[in-house]
Amino acid sequence: MRTSFSDPVWQKPKAAPAFQSALSAAVTLDAVIVGGGIMGLSTALHAARAGLSVQVLDAGAIGQGASGLNGGQVIPGLKYDPEWLIGHFGNQRGAALVDFAASTADVVFDLIRDEKLAVPFMRSGWIQAAHTETALKAAASRDRQWRSRGADVKLLDQAEIAAMTGARGYLGGWLDRRAGVIDPLSYTMELARVAAAAGAKVAERQKVVKLGREAGLWRVSTQGGSELRAKSVVLATNAYTDSLLPGLARTIVPLHSFQIATAPLPADLAASILPGGQAVSDSRRILIYYRKSADGRLVLGGRGRMALPSSPADWAHLERALVRIYPALAGIPIEKRWFGRVAMTPDHLPHLHQPEQGLLAVVGCQGRGVGLMSAMGKRMAGYLAGGDGEQLPFPLSPIRPIPFHAFRQVGVAAAITWYRMLDALER
Numbered sequence: 337m338r339t340s341f342s343d344p345v346w347q348k349p350k351a352a353p354a355f356q357s358a359l360s361a362a363v364t365l366d367a368v369i370v371g372g373g374i375m376g377l378s379t380a381l382h383a384a385r386a387g388l389s390v391q392v393l394d395a396g397a398i399g400q401g402a403s404g405l406n407g408g409q410v411i412p413g414l415k416y417d418p419e420w421l422i423g424h425f426g427n428q429r430g431a432a433l434v435d436f437a438a439s440t441a442d443v444v445f446d447l448i449r450d451e452k453l454a455v456p457f458m459r460s461g462w463i464q465a466a467h468t469e470t471a472l473k474a475a476a477s478r479d480r481q482w483r484s485r486g487a488d489v490k491l492l493d494q495a496e497i498a499a500m501t502g503a504r505g506y507l508g509g510w511l512d513r514r515a516g517v518i519d520p521l522s523y524t525m526e527l528a529r530v531a532a533a534a535g536a537k538v539a540e541r542q543k544v545v546k547l548g549r550e551a552g553l554w555r556v557s558t559q560g561g562s563e564l565r566a567k568s569v570v571l572a573t574n575a576y577t578d579s580l581l582p583g584l585a586r587t588i589v590p591l592h593s594f595q596i597a598t599a600p601l602p603a604d605l606a607a608s609i610l611p612g613g614q615a616v617s618d619s620r621r622i623l624i625y626y627r628k629s630a631d632g633r634l635v636l637g638g639r640g641r642m643a644l645p646s647s648p649a650d651w652a653h654l655e656r657a658l659v660r661i662y663p664a665l666a667g668i669p670i671e672k673r674w675f676g677r678v679a680m681t682p683d684h685l686p687h688l689h690q691p692e693q694g695l696l697a698v699v700g701c702q703g704r705g706v707g708l709m710s711a712m713g714k715r716m717a718g719y720l721a722g723g724d725g726e727q728l729p730f731p732l733s734p735i736r737p738i739p740f741h742a743f744r745q746v747g748v749a750a751a752i753t754w755y756r757m758l759d760a761l762e763r
């Protein structure tokens with residue numbers, strides 16, 4: 337059997353349309369959205385519902401960016417806990433940001449329900465699994481902070497986490513019942529379908545190569561020679577950001593996340609591994625994340641090499657991690673291997689920019705954008721529809737390229753090797 341070097345396990349909805357809206361320079365749009373992932377499509381859907389005329393352009397096919405390739409774990413919250421956010425952003429903005437962070441998974445599951453999206457999903461929670469005492473303490477603090485705000489969360493002891501995951505090696509963990517799992521490719525394509533049905537135009541294989549100003553409007557040029565005019569432009573290109581807006585790509589460090597999926601598990605193993613269907617991320621410095629798919633496979637992901645993969649051996653570290661936590665899976669074939677890009681920022685927060693009037697950019701999903709970008713798109717649509725800056729969960733900040741950006745990736749690769757070694761020592 338031929339092995340593809342990027343072969344996701346996720347399914348397109350059966351009735352997936354082609355997204356090929358005609359591009360016209362004759363009309364002035366309210367907004368052109370560059371990037372047809374979850375961020376761009378959620379913005380388009382909500383903007384169209386608010387009565388705005390919008391056009392989404394994606395350089396590739398819908399679902400080929402991170403949005404269709406990810407682990408499908410719908411996790412609320414940010415990398416930081418509520419008390420840190422309030423300390424950092426102040427009482428008012430920080431509290432609003434905590435509310436926003438708490439709501440991101442709701443946005444996804446509400447969209448699936450309200451828009452009747454054909455998306456396999458299960459809302460049975462996310463477990464943050466702790467493999468050290470330090471990680472357990474962090475989980476206890478996170479639990480206290482979210483529980484005091486009414487979130488449906490729970491600390492797990494060693495016996496509980498063993499029963500819920502069927503995995504070896506955890507001291508305990510934290511269950512966030514607000515979370516769940518989806519098929520991310522179906523979700524992205526369904527968002528595109530309902531955005532188009534709501535009146536947004538969506539065109540794939542339309543790479544934007546130039547932005548210009550003309551008589552108070554934005555002129556958007558595509559590689560194919562089309563031109564569009566719009567009052568606003570939203571760059572929703574995240575880890576796939578190119579040189580379209582000078583400096584923007586140098587504000588993020590794009591990293592590769594790799595994933596594997598086993599063959600569908602035999603019934604006895606399926607009953608002992610994640611019997612409740614939760615998603616899991618563990619507490620290692622180079623974390624792994626896993627879940628079962630709707631068709632009963634174990635899907636596991638983690639950091640991958642910075643260069644493009646060239647053989648199945650590039651996923652071998654994930655196969656070793658799989659057997660380390662589930663020894664019974666040794667010998668179960670790995671049927672799918674794939675990877676995508678995530679965008680990290682130095683402060684581990686998403687960044688919103690507005691370098692010129694009507695030109696907006698969102699980058700830095702930190703590998704947790706399914707809920708975050710769904711919710712951010714909704715807020716961005718509110719902003720485009722005339723809302724003030726308070727509509728946006730994060731303050732608009734100047735574009736600040738990371739110093740020595742070219743060397744940053746070398747540093748990241750070295751840090752990954754070092755952290756893998758520390759993780760191995762803690763096993």
Ligand SMILES: Cc1cc2nc3c(=O)[nH]c(=O)nc-3n(C[C@H](O)[C@H](O)[C@H](O)COP(=O)(O)OP(=O)(O)OC[C@H]3O[C@@H](n4cnc5c(N)ncnc54)[C@H](O)[C@@H]3O)c2cc1C
Nearest residue numbers: 371373374375395401402403406407409544676701705706
């Ligand atoms: C392997 C992997 C696993 C992950 N697992 C999870 C997870 O389990 N849970 C979670 O919450 N998050 C996860 N993430 C992160 C999540 O996928 C992203 O945060 C999210 O999809 C970002 O959505 P987006 O719309 O901002 O960007 P994307 O989906 O990446 O879309 C950006 C789009 O911009 C387009 N583009 C770029 N330049 C141009 C241009 N010049 N013209 C036109 N189009 C352009 C690209 O073609 C691309 O389609 C994972 C990511 C990866 C890669």
